[in-house]
Amino acid sequence: MGSSEEEVTLLGVIGSPFVCRVEIALKLKGVEYKYVEENLSNKSEELLKYNPVHKKVPIFVHNGKSIGESLVIVEYIDDTWKNNPILPSDSYQRALARFWSKFIDDKVVRSSWKSVFTVDEKWRLKNVAEAYESLQFLENEIKEKKFFGGEKLGLVDISAVYVAYWIPLIQEIGGMELLTTQKFPNLYRWSQEFVNHPIVKECLPPRDPVIAIFKGRYGGRFVSK
Structure with missing residues (x-):
């Protein structure tokens, strides 16, 4: 299971179902995280730095390493924090x-x-x-x-x-x-x-x-x- 000392940040926007997916996964796992609300019409330097390819949210940052695409992020969360599995074992x-x-x-x-x-x-x-x-x-x-x-x-x-x-x-x-x-x-x-x-x-x-x-x-x- 992940340590409470780990830095977890989620960059998102209100109203996005894709951001919501990541939040549900984090809450299921009991992972503490910092949420940063983005403005997609005036994208932050942080967003452009962490997701230079798609320039979209959600962006998940774990100990300085960033991941994009909600389903990829959810699987990463499931692999990193082993409690309350999200994917089947079979x-x-x-x-x-x-x-x-x-x-x-x-x-x-x-x-x-x-x-x-x-x-x-x-x-x-x-x-x-x-x-x-x-x-x-x-x-x-x-x-x-x-x-x-x-x-x-x-x-x-x-x-x-x-x-x-x-x-x-x-x-x-x-x-x-x-x-x-x-x-x-x-x-x-x-x-x-x-x-x-x-x-x-x-x-x-x-x-x-x-x-x-x-x-x-x-x-x-x-x-x-």
């Missing part, structure tokens, strides 16, 4: 968890975002259809389980924080329905279980500011991994 189950986490980023996040914020109606409807299809795959995967990995929070649940918390917000902005108990009963049940988990609840940003941020940052440029 190799096949680990591979499946990585597959579904990548699926969420590649399919669910992009299609659901574009289904609300794409101006062209033809492309918007195409993305709505893709979002439904992607959510159906997750519906079939969660089945009757409490969490994707079973009884405890794991990598796929953390990856899917966007589905549980952010999709209801963006569908409210867009005046549409994506994740509902009628369309996806298992996934909706999971989402309620997940957002009410004490650690997750502690990490979720306040609702109204996030809606304001989404409206202010209308467009795909806000979506970053």
Whole structure:
């Protein structure tokens, strides 16, 4: 387990589901960390220094060494602090968890975002259809389980924080329905279980500011991994 003397810093912005993933992982592990709020329209020297390639958050800094990309950071945290494992110990189950986490980023996040914020109606409807299809795959995967990995929070649940918390917000902005108990009963049940988990609840940003941020940052440029 990591020492309490270690220096852990997280650079992020309020309203980012990807930053939230890292915070959930840190809280699950009981790791103390310093949080630094960034302004992406006026990026700090620290952000540019630690992530010169993508210049995006989250950025995780551990004893002076920086890591970007939320899923990579979560795995690093799991490897470094061994208590409360996030990934399964079984190799096949680990591979499946990585597959579904990548699926969420590649399919669910992009299609659901574009289904609300794409101006062209033809492309918007195409993305709505893709979002439904992607959510159906997750519906079939969660089945009757409490969490994707079973009884405890794991990598796929953390990856899917966007589905549980952010999709209801963006569908409210867009005046549409994506994740509902009628369309996806298992996934909706999971989402309620997940957002009410004490650690997750502690990490979720306040609702109204996030809606304001989404409206202010209308467009795909806000979506970053």
